[in-house]
Amino acid sequence: MKNLSRRFLTAHTAALILSSSLLLTACATDPQSTALFDLGPLRAQTTLNAGAPLPAISVADIKAPSWLDSQAMFYRLNYANDLQPRPYSASKWTMAPAQLFLLRLKSRLSQAGGVVVPASDGAVNLPILRIEADDFSQGFDSAGQSSGNIAMRASVFDGRILRAQKMFVKQVPATSADAQGGAVALAAASDAIINEMAVWLATLPPKK
Template sequence: MSTRDQRTPATGRRGSRRWVVCATSAACALLLAGCQVLPERPPLAATYDLGAGERGTLAHALAPARVAVSAPAWLQATSMHYRVLHGDPARRRAYADNRWAAQPAAMLALVLERRLGAGEGGGCRLQVQLDEFEQLFHAADRSEARLVARFALFPVRGNKPLASAALSVLEAAPTADARGGAAAFRVATDRLADGIAQWLTDTDRALPGGLAGEGRCRR
């Protein structure tokens, strides 16, 4: 066999190895390039709620049969709204990476039903209109939750309210961020529920015969 014939297989093997190395390098380069081109996965949004609420001290006989909460269009979403009073107070903003677990009206209804013992006693209907549910920033490191609601009590039969009132609750947030705002709203909703419970008690005392008299809230 000639010298040329003896070297050909070795040369072929070296060429094959070089081809494999080049192909592997090219694949790695393409993989790295792809990792750089593909967008990063956005962080998951933090989700907050108002808790389930605990039964308050309202007498069972004064507890409404049911609670209905409505809200304006801008609150019919899960966005967490805030307002920077020291910057642009007329502008309503929303956190980008934080949201409520449900619409504020739905969460508030759950808390009020539990706190007021809805369905346990009387037959009147409590209707609540949620007007504001936003975090107010007075400074970069100081904020508070603002909850504004109107409510009315309707008898078992008829659409004329027995009484109506409104409450505005402000609760300081422990931290000036979405987490602090959510904590403040938990306290604010409990305070609203306590305020409505006291209003129901006062209304019962003010009406002749109380809420159960004259077939008002008696089932």
């Protein structure tokens, strides 16, 4: 009888352990546990300091390196190995960061009174703004100190003729050393670069 009771307890314990393991595995792989971030809502009262009126412009899709062409949120441990971008395991963007930035750019330029047309619409009479993203990540200078870092190169073309080109680099300190702090800092850096781009576009000489 004692042996039978022991066997029952052993089997019951094993079943409980197996059930707990399956539950933990299900929680770990549950897609609902992933935190999603974007650049936040467009503020109705936010204005661009372009000064001069914004020109009508055609905006092409932003080109990004393959490691940025996904929903992954990347960070670098500058104090350990700044050559290695690392993705957060439980935090992602709602879409690739280049797409988030492009949507933000178009919305804010339109909000400021500019005329924005997708390059795919083929408006041949408008200059084309082409942007290449070099960086869109969170950098950690120490375990508790980080910043949102963006680097983008913007070029304005008249057909195939390059009219102007400028590099935009922005670094904004994060208020917390985690994915949320990085998202907030990158949103602020995006808005700052968009404002600088608007000023640049407004001061470009007209098409000859």
